[in-house]
């Protein structure tokens with residue numbers, strides 16, 4: 319990697335994620351490294367990680383940040399909503415989101431991108447920020463591209 323992660327532009331961050339994925343197909347290894355890269359590269363982020371779809375619910379996967387709740391019912395919270403709708407959910411003010419699950423009281427805004435491969439829910443990517451309305455339309459596009467790269471790697475594994 320040529321530049322420290324915290325200095326990477328969004329495009330360079332995506333390239334770095336793709337480079338990491340090129341060398342490995344294992345879901346846990348890849349989600350662990352993506353969580354680390356996003357947590358280090360994105361400013362004003364206090365949690366970045368994954369919940370994986372297991373036994374009909376979301377179970378905590380690789381992450382960076384504080385201790386988090388371990389299981390989320392599909393349809394509950396921001397994560398469960400994104401998983402159920404299979405669409406990215408951006409929440410500018412988590413305190414105004416009905417059913418938001420507060421894992422860290424510091425969190426103010428959140429983005430959750432569902433991971434769907436071959437029509438099946440694999441899990442979600444979840445990022446929290448202490449800054450209200452932290453996640454822009456550009457962030458959404460970039461994070462959806464990160465998840466698409468992960469899904470592509472799973473599909474060819």
Ligand code: SME
Pocket residue numbers: 365386387390394395396397398417418419420421422425428444446
């Ligand atoms: N806030 C999430 C729960 C997970 S934590 O943010 C890590 C939610 O409402 O689904």
